[in-house]
Amino acid sequence: MFDRFPALSTERLQLREVTLEDMEAAAELYGNSVMMKTRQGPEKHLDIQASKDSRRTAVPERETAAHRIQEWFMTPYQEQKGIRFGIYLKNSNRLIGSCGFYRWNKAHYKAELVFDIHSEYRKRGLLKEALNALIAFGFDSMKLNRIEARIEGGNQPAQRTLLSLGFRHEGIERESEFEDGKFIDIACFSLLKGDGPPPVHLVK
DSSP, X not given: OOSSOOOEEOSSEEEEOOOGGGHHHHHHHHHHOOEEEOSOSGGGXXXXXXXXXXXXXXXXXXXXXXXXXXXXXXXXXXXXXXXXXXXXXXXXXXXXXXXXXXXXXXXXXXXXXXXXXXXXXXXSSHHHHHHHHHHHHHHHTSOOSXXXXXXXXXXXXXXXXXXXXXOEEEEEEEEEEEETTXXXXXXXXXXXXXGOOOOOOOOO
C-alpha cells in the first residue's frame, strides 16, 4: 500500500497513525464520549453502545481500547483493505477523533469514507478541515475516483458535513439495518474526483 503509514498536516490538525501507545487516549475518546460518526467500518459492531456494554460486563477500558485500535486502525491497513487516521490537535497532541477509508476497491478505484469526532470539538470546523485533507489524499495518493459514505438517516450533522464537502446525496436505503430493536434508514452519499473537492492546503 505505502512504504510507511502516511501522515497529513493541516493548519490546526495532525492526521497520523494510531498505535497501541495511544490506548489511554482511545479509551477516553471512545469509552466516554458521544460521537458524530458514519455507519460503516468496525464501529458498526464495536460502537459507543458496545463500549458501554463492555464496561457493564467488567471488560477493562484499556482492553477495550486495545481491541478498538487493532480492529479499527491496524487491521485494515495491515490487510491493505483501508486506512484510518487518528485526528490530533497540533497544539496539544490530543486525539479528538478519526477518519479514513474502508472497503478500498482498487479494481474500481473507490473506497468508503468513515469518520468520527468528539462532541466537544464539533462546530469548530475541525472535522471538515480533517476531511478536506483526507479527501485530497484519497484522490491523489490512493488514486480513488469515487468516495462513498453511508450515514444513519437521523444523523443530520454528519450529513450536513458531507454536503458541505461537495458530496452528492444519492438516495436512502429504507430500513436497511436493524438496531436497538428497530429498523433504520441509511442515507447514501458519494463524491467523484471529477466533481472537484474543495481545495485544501496541507502544511508540511
